[in-house]
Amino acid sequence: MAKEITARADDYSQWYNDIVKKAGLAEHSAVRGCMVIKPYGFAIWEKMQAQLDAMFKDTGHVNAYFPLFIPKSFLSREADHVEGFAKECAVVTHYRLKKGADGEGIVVDPDAKLEEELIVRPTSETIIWNTYRDWISSYRDLPLLVNQWANVVRWEMRTRFFLRTAEFLWQEGHTAHATKEEAIAEAKQMQEVYASFAQDYMAMPVVQGSKTETERFAGAVDTMTIEALMQDGKALQAGTSHFLGQNFAKAFDVKFLNQDNKESYVWATSWGVSTRLIGGLIMTHSDDDGLVLPPKLAPTQVVIVPIPKPNETIAEVAEDIKRQLGQLGVSVKIDDDPKKRPGFKFAEYEMMGIPVRIGIGMRDLEKSVVEVARRDTKEKTQIPLDQIHQYIPALLSEIQDNLYARSLQFRKDHWRQVDDWDTFQETLEEEGGFISAHWDGTSETEKRIKELTKATIRCIPNDQPLENGSCILTGAPSSRRVLFAKAY
RNA sequence: CGGGGUGUAGCGCAGUCCGGUUAGCGCACCUGCUUUGGGAGCAGGGGGUCGGGAGUUCGAAUCUCUCCACCCCGACCA
The missing domain is CATH 3.30.930.10 (Bira Bifunctional Protein; Domain 2)
Structure with missing residues (x-):
C-alpha cells in the first residue's frame, strides 16, 4: 500500500x-x-x-x-x-x-x-x-x-x-x-x-x-x-x-x-x-493506523467523503451537513476530489487522525442515513440525516472523553507501588511505567539509581501523602514516596 | 560527542562485495479511457549532480580519501 x-x-x-x-x-x-x-x-x-x-x-x-x-x-x-x-x-x-x-x-x-x-x-x-x-x-x-x-x-x-x-x-x-x-x-x-x-x-x-x-x-x-x-x-x-x-x-x-x-x-x-x-x-x-487527535485540538474535526464520486444529490447533502455543523462550531472538510477513491481517503484521514468521518453514498441516502466512523475506536454507525446535528457534537465530546479515559486507564495499568529493589529493577526493565517508591532524599542515591536503571525521579507528586518507609536502594529512612520512570 | 548503520527519481528500494552498454523496479506524478461502499485497472508518458568534493583508472553508483546529512544505541538535555 x-x-x-x-x-x-x-x-x-x-x-x-x-x-x-x-x-x-x-x-x-x-x-x-x-x-x-x-x-x-x-x-x-x-x-x-x-x-x-x-x-x-x-x-x-x-x-x-x-x-x-x-x-x-x-x-x-x-x-x-x-x-x-x-x-x-x-x-x-x-x-x-x-x-x-x-x-x-x-x-x-x-x-x-x-x-x-x-x-x-x-x-x-x-x-x-x-x-x-x-x-x-x-x-x-x-x-x-x-x-x-x-x-x-x-x-x-x-x-x-x-x-x-x-x-x-x-x-x-x-x-x-x-x-x-x-x-x-x-x-x-x-x-x-x-x-x-x-x-x-x-x-x-x-x-x-x-x-x-x-x-x-x-x-x-x-x-x-x-x-x-x-x-x-x-x-x-x-x-x-x-x-x-x-x-x-x-x-x-x-x-x-x-x-x-x-x-x-x-x-x-x-x-x-x-x-x-x-x-x-x-x-x-495514536495507534498503528496513524495519528489520533482529540477533537478539541484537531484542525479538522469531521471529514465528509462522498461515495462514489460526487453527484448533485450527495454534494447537496454534504454541504447541508457542513453548514449545520459549522453553525455549531464544528470544523468540517468535504473531500470531493474525484481523482481519489473512497478507500484511499478513508486510510488517509485515519492517518491524519481526524476524529470523525462521514461517508455519504446513494445507498445511504435512499434510507436517509449517513455512515459515521469514529477514529478512536474505528466503529461505524448509520445515523439518520435529521439527527446528525445532534449526534456529531455529542460524538466529538464522547471521543474526547474516551481518549482521556483510555489514557488514564493505561497510566493506572502502568503505575506500580514498589518496595524492594529487585522488583524495582524488573518493573523498569520489563514494563516501564511510573514507579512509586521511597527515596532517601539524597542526590547521590538519585544518581546511583539512574546509573543502575536509567530511571530518574520524575517528580515528588503534589498529592503524595507522607508515609514512613525506607529508601528503595539504600534502605535509609524516607518520609514520602516519589515517582520514578525512564524518561524522554 | 563515542559506537553501529544508511544515503541511488517526490517516497520506498535493487544494483556496490568482484569497476565496463543507454542506472533499474514498486508507489506517487502527467495524458486518455474504464472505474468508484476500505488504499482501482489498462495503455501511453515525464522525471536522476547515484549525498557533496577530491583522487585512482582508458572507464566509477561501484575502489580510496574527505566532508555533510539522517537513523539506531549510549552520554547530555525541555
Whole structure:
C-alpha cells in the first residue's frame, strides 16, 4: 500500500517517526537538528496556542516580545543558570559576510567581529530581568505578568521530532511579584493551568509535582512539573513552572519600594510549554493506523467523503451537513476530489487522525442515513440525516472523553507501588511505567539509581501523602514516596 | 560527542562485495479511457549532480580519501 507505518510493537521509535512524516506533521530540514513543521503539524500547534493563550489571558497575563539575542555577559550573571545552559548555546560572533578571496563563494568577514558575542536565547530569563529592572521601581508596578511566544535554541546532540530539536517553539511566562508567597502561588497556578490544558484539551493525564534538586531548572528554587506517561512506558515532562525566588532579581538588581518605603528584591516565576506537547499528543493517543487527535485540538474535526464520486444529490447533502455543523462550531472538510477513491481517503484521514468521518453514498441516502466512523475506536454507525446535528457534537465530546479515559486507564495499568529493589529493577526493565517508591532524599542515591536503571525521579507528586518507609536502594529512612520512570 | 548503520527519481528500494552498454523496479506524478461502499485497472508518458568534493583508472553508483546529512544505541538535555 502507499503508506504503511511500522507497528508500535515492532519498533516504537520508527512508529513515531512514521506518524510524524506520514501524517504530514513535520520533516527534517537541511539544518542539523532542526525540523520543518508542516502546515498540518503547525495547525495543531495553533490550536494549542489559541487555547493556552486564552488561559493565560484569563489569569491576568499579557503578551510581549523580547530579543532573540542575549549578550554573553547576561547569561553568566546567575551562576547556576549559566552552568545549566552553557553546553548547548549557539553563539553569534560576526555580523557580516563578504566574497571569498578567490572571488567565489562567501566567507565571514573577519573585520566584522562583534565586540561582545551574542547568545541565541536558550530561554529568556536574563534579557527579561535586565529589562524588568527598568520597569519596576514600586510595589505599584507589581505584579508584572508577562508571557512571550517565541522560538529558542538549545544545541542538542541528539534530536527527535518535536520531543527534542535544536530550535523549538514555545511560550515562556515571566512574572515579578512583591512577595514570596505570591510568586509561589503564581507558579502553582500556572502548573494548574498546564495540567488543565493537558487533561481537558490534549486528553492526556498528567501528574503534578515538584522536581528534585538534580532535575530542577538551572536558577530555580523550585521547579514544578506536569509529567505524562507515553505508550511505551516512558515519561514525558510536558510543562514546567518555576519559582525563581530572588535569584534573578539579585543577579539583575531588580528592587522595588514597598508601602513603607523600604527597598527589597522582587520575587520571580517563569513557566513554559513547547512544541514538545505535540510529541506527547502523538505518543499518548495514536495507534498503528496513524495519528489520533482529540477533537478539541484537531484542525479538522469531521471529514465528509462522498461515495462514489460526487453527484448533485450527495454534494447537496454534504454541504447541508457542513453548514449545520459549522453553525455549531464544528470544523468540517468535504473531500470531493474525484481523482481519489473512497478507500484511499478513508486510510488517509485515519492517518491524519481526524476524529470523525462521514461517508455519504446513494445507498445511504435512499434510507436517509449517513455512515459515521469514529477514529478512536474505528466503529461505524448509520445515523439518520435529521439527527446528525445532534449526534456529531455529542460524538466529538464522547471521543474526547474516551481518549482521556483510555489514557488514564493505561497510566493506572502502568503505575506500580514498589518496595524492594529487585522488583524495582524488573518493573523498569520489563514494563516501564511510573514507579512509586521511597527515596532517601539524597542526590547521590538519585544518581546511583539512574546509573543502575536509567530511571530518574520524575517528580515528588503534589498529592503524595507522607508515609514512613525506607529508601528503595539504600534502605535509609524516607518520609514520602516519589515517582520514578525512564524518561524522554 | 563515542559506537553501529544508511544515503541511488517526490517516497520506498535493487544494483556496490568482484569497476565496463543507454542506472533499474514498486508507489506517487502527467495524458486518455474504464472505474468508484476500505488504499482501482489498462495503455501511453515525464522525471536522476547515484549525498557533496577530491583522487585512482582508458572507464566509477561501484575502489580510496574527505566532508555533510539522517537513523539506531549510549552520554547530555525541555
